[in-house]
Amino acid sequence: MAGLPAIRGRAWLFGSGISTDMLSPGQYVHHPMEERLKHVLESARPEFAGGVKPGDIVVAGANFGCGSSRESAPQHLKDLGVVAVVADSLARIFSRNAIAIGLVAIACPSISEVVKDGDTVEIDVVSGMVSVGERGIVLEGDRIPEPMLDVLRHGGIEPLLASIAAEQNR
Amino acid sequence: MDNLAGSKQLTVAEEILARAAGREESSAGEYVVAQVDAMMMHDIFAADVLSMLERAGIQRLHDPSKVTVVFDHMIPPPSVSAASHQAKARELISHFGIDAFFEIGRGICHQVMIEERRVVPGQLVVATDSHTTTYGAQGVAATGIGSSEMAYALATGQLWFKVPESVSVILEGQFSYGVTAKDLILYLMKAIGSAEAQYRSIEFGGPGVDELSLADRMTISNMGVEIGAKFAVFPADSIQTIRENAGYVASHTVSLRSLTPQVAVPHHVENVVDVDEVAGTPLDQVFIGSCTNGRLEDLRQAAGILEGKHIAKGLRLIVFPASSQVMEAAAREGIIETLNKAGAYVGGPGCGPCFGGHLGLLAPGERCLGTHNRNFRGRMGSADAEIYLGSPMTAAASALAGAITNPCQMDHITSGREPIGAVATGDSLGRRGEA
Numbered sequence: 001m002a003g004l005p006a007i008r009g010r011a012w013l014f015g016s017g018i019s020t021d022m023l024s025p026g027q028y029v030h031h032p033m034e035e036r037l038k039h040v041l042e043s044a045r046p047e048f049a050g051g052v053k054p055g056d057i058v059v060a061g062a063n064f065g066c067g068s069s070r071e072s073a074p075q076h077l078k079d080l081g082v083v084a085v086v087a088d089s090l091a092r093i094f095s096r097n098a099i100a101i102g103l104v105a106i107a108c109p110s111i112s113e114v115v116k117d118g119d120t121v122e123i124d125v126v127s128g129m130v131s132v133g134e135r136g137i138v139l140e141g142d143r144i145p146e147p148m149l150d151v152l153r154h155g156g157i158e159p160l161l162a163s164i165a166a167e168q169n170r
Numbered sequence: 171m172d173n174l175a176g177s178k179q180l181t182v183a184e185e186i187l188a189r190a191a192g193r194e195e196s197s198a199g200e201y202v203v204a205q206v207d208a209m210m211m212h213d214i215f216a217a218d219v220l221s222m223l224e225r226a227g228i229q230r231l232h233d234p235s236k237v238t239v240v241f242d243h244m245i246p247p248p249s250v251s252a253a254s255h256q257a258k259a260r261e262l263i264s265h266f267g268i269d270a271f272f273e274i275g276r277g278i279c280h281q282v283m284i285e286e287r288r289v290v291p292g293q294l295v296v297a298t299d300s301h302t303t304t305y306g307a308q309g310v311a312a313t314g315i316g317s318s319e320m321a322y323a324l325a326t327g328q329l330w331f332k333v334p335e336s337v338s339v340i341l342e343g344q345f346s347y348g349v350t351a352k353d354l355i356l357y358l359m360k361a362i363g364s365a366e367a368q369y370r371s372i373e374f375g376g377p378g379v380d381e382l383s384l385a386d387r388m389t390i391s392n393m394g395v396e397i398g399a400k401f402a403v404f405p406a407d408s409i410q411t412i413r414e415n416a417g418y419v420a421s422h423t424v425s426l427r428s429l430t431p432q433v434a435v436p437h438h439v440e441n442v443v444d445v446d447e448v449a450g451t452p453l454d455q456v457f458i459g460s461c462t463n464g465r466l467e468d469l470r471q472a473a474g475i476l477e478g479k480h481i482a483k484g485l486r487l488i489v490f491p492a493s494s495q496v497m498e499a500a501a502r503e504g505i506i507e508t509l510n511k512a513g514a515y516v517g518g519p520g521c522g523p524c525f526g527g528h529l530g531l532l533a534p535g536e537r538c539l540g541t542h543n544r545n546f547r548g549r550m551g552s553a554d555a556e557i558y559l560g561s562p563m564t565a566a567a568s569a570l571a572g573a574i575t576n577p578c579q580m581d582h583i584t585s586g587r588e589p590i591g592a593v594a595t596g597d598s599l600g601r602r603g604e605a
Contacts (some may be wrong), residue, residue, distance in 0.1 A: 017438050019546035026526030026553060028245065029214060030251040043553035063364045067544060068525070069300040070214070071316035092369045092398055093300055147201055147330045149568065157318035164325050169229060169238035170556035 004125040004152060007084050007104060014044055014162040016061030018087075020094065023065065023073035033079070040076045054081030056120050061087065061112040065094025065105075070105040074098035074105070084123055084143065086130055088112050099148040102156030106130065108141030123151070174365070175358040179413040181600040182403045183371035186311040187516035189334040191331075198417065199333040205382040206236070206323050208289055209552045210297035212279045212484035215317050217255050220297065220322040231266050239263055240279035248528045259477060264559035265325075267573055277493025277519040280304040280461040284388065285495055292405040294331075301461050301543065303394045307387035309406030311371070332439035334400045336371045337362065338411075338418040341378025343427040348578035350471065351386035351542065352463055352561035354424065355393040360442035366420055368398035375405060375412030378426045385467040392462045395542050396439045413463050424514040426541030431576055437547040445564055445576045450569075455538040456487045456569040458514075458562055460524040464492030466499045473505040475566035475580055476512040482572025487514040490522035490529045526550045534556075539574060542564050 022043050030034045041048045058064075058077060064087035065073055074097050076083065084104035088111060098105035106123060108130045112138050115121060122131045126149065128141035144152070154160045180188065180195055188196040191203035211219055223231075231237060239259070247253035252294045263271050272282050280301055282288075287297050291309035295302065298320050305312035315329070323329045339358065362372075372394050374387075379384050382390070386484075387404045394402025413422050431445040458464070469491060481487045487588030489509055491497040497519055499504050509516050524542040531539055531551030538550060542576050545557035560568070563577035570580075 002393065017440075017546075019544075019549075021526060021544065021546040021549045025548050025553075027528070027531060029527060030249060030255055032251075043548045062366065063398065066364065066396075067300065067316040067546060068300075069298055069316055071218075071318060076419070089368060090366075091364075092400055093314050093395075096319060100316055100318035105434065108531050120432075138316060145201055147203075158222055158226065160226060161325060164322075165227035165229070166326075169227065 004149065007057070007123045007125060009055045009121060011059045011117060011119045011121045012045070012048060012052060012114050013112065013115060014058065014060040015042070016063060017066060018044060018048050018060050018064050019071050020065060020067035020073040022035050024070050024076050027110050036072070037079055038074055038078060049080065052080050052082060056082055057123070058082055058085045059087070059111055059115045059121060060085070060087045064090050065121055066091040069093045069097070070102060071097045074103045078103045086111050086121065086123060094123070099144070099151050100157045102152060104152065106141040106144065110170070111139055111141070138161065174526045177415060179416040179580050181371065181413065181416045181418070182373055182409060182411055183311060183336055183401055185332050186292060187331055196333045198333050200333050201330055202333060203328055203330045204294055205328050206296055207293035208236050208238070209304070209320065209323055210238045210240065210279055210283055210288070211258060211320060211333035212239070212243055212299055213245065213256055215242045215298040215320070216261065216316065216570040218317045219324065220259065220266060221477050223266070223325060224262065225255065225275065227422050228325045231324045232268040234269070236558050237268045237285060237324065238272070239268055240277045240282050241274045241275065243525060244250050244527050245493035245520050248500070250519060258499065263481060266394060273548070274496060275518060276518070277496070278461045278464065278521055279464065280392065281492040284308065285493060289407045292412045296320065296329060297377055300395045301392050303399060303402045304392040304461060306387050306391035306394065306401050306403040307384060308408030311401045311403065313400050332369065334369055334371045335419045336373055336416070337367060338421045339372055339374050340376035340377055340421070340423045341374060341426055342423060343378055344381040345426045345429065348433055348563055349387040349429050350561040350563060351382060353429050353432045354426065355390045356434055356442045356559065357424070357429055359393070359397055359440045361436065362397055362422065363440050370419065371401040371403065372399045373411040375401050375554060376423070379404060380486065381426065388465070389462055394423060394472065396543060397527050413601065430566050431578060433574065434545050436545055436558070439544055440464060445560065448574050449556070449576055451558070451574040452537065453485055453539050453568055453573055454536040455530065455532065456485065457523055457530060457540035457542065457567050458487070458565050459490030460540070460542035461465045461521070462543045463562050464496065466489055466496050469496065469500045469505050469509070472562040472566035473508040475563060475577060476570065479512060481569040482515040483567060485572045487569045488522065489514050489516045491499045491519050492542055493519045523550055539565055587595040
């Protein structure tokens, strides 16, 4: 079982109320994946989908991921290489979906006020501590509860299902 | 009850999650693993979820009889990719032995779940749609989940849950003419908001609840999720809300009489204002439908305003009934004819343009007022379009005027005609709100 090493990456800063319609617009829901990924967050920051690099981190204001239950919202971020989302607060279904697909998502009040776009942000996933080294800032995010950390350690629910299947079919 | 006075009571969320977890009690903040009583998927996610199970080597569902699938979103399929997606889903639905499968044409999943009695009071229900909170109208602890969690629940019959804190909302009095359940829940978007309701359960109670039909309650519970609520529960059968000695983190009391028509303005559902603040805003499209407001009562209210009139030139009115039952009843009552004569496009039962998939998307610069549930940027097509949300009465009045209009100021409402909200003698489900 993989551990949960600290994450360090470049921040893309977003405001509050980033919805699943912005993350994964409904009109592209059955389009080919490469087409869908081009539209991720285009209505908030058109340069994001083309500019994001593997290992980057999304930092946002309140209620990140509000709206639909579509799991494509966190999945698209992961597919684009984003390794974590840290927001002042997270919408409930989004936060569960992120963990379910193996994407770190941490609520960290007022993080969006201290992080500047392009900052290097470091996250201790288990403790929930978030730091911005170059500014000497350390904030305490909400701890991810143990059942969800366990899902993260497995890399998401899908890998877990394989072991359930093995048990069922024994 | 005397010996219970002063002792702690559980909230509805605590009670239902404790029961489903096989425990005496549970407390807000803790995590429980609970048996799920019913599960539902729609066409957007059914193929993904079932394919995930297939890939993992899962050969059978924990209990296929608890599972319902409804095709309601991308229907009829507008593209080869949607058609292929649905074909794959049909194959897997059959493979996994899911009998409760409702094909295209039956209606919007949440309406169908209630009409087909696939949920009952006191249950714990999950579905791959955020508006699953709708079943709270019948005292169900129901909430939306994603595809992976659904796959897990289908395979194991269980899922872990955080026991949410609860917020109480006590309703008093009754609505004034022209004010509806939609205006109440829009008002609560503003008065409570996600800052307070996120990951919490909202319990509705008080004497005003008796004034609300099941359709009204469904509209309110449906949009609970828009302020982040995990559950949005009304009393039903043995499920009593607002328990005196239960721990609520916040309480609100709302006088229904004092409410006015409300409108959510771009680009967030918590941006809610009195309709008069935006009255006169020109519109290109009006949409009446969705799991929020596509029921018989909603169409009846809209038709009451549109009857004998025609929508404004240059505006299009799109109507999608919530289900085949709603459509039949509306046809019997002459509502479909009224809508057609008023210039509306009336489609078959389904989600229509609400989720932004098809059937009424917006061009850049266009403005729509709809009875649905979200007005996020890009929700209905172009990111440069604007979406306003209001009641079916506000929608109908606005369609006639070609601009956002307060339905209370329509002539025939103040002309002594019987108030539209009071006409109903039964709802589309053939029963009153008490269920």
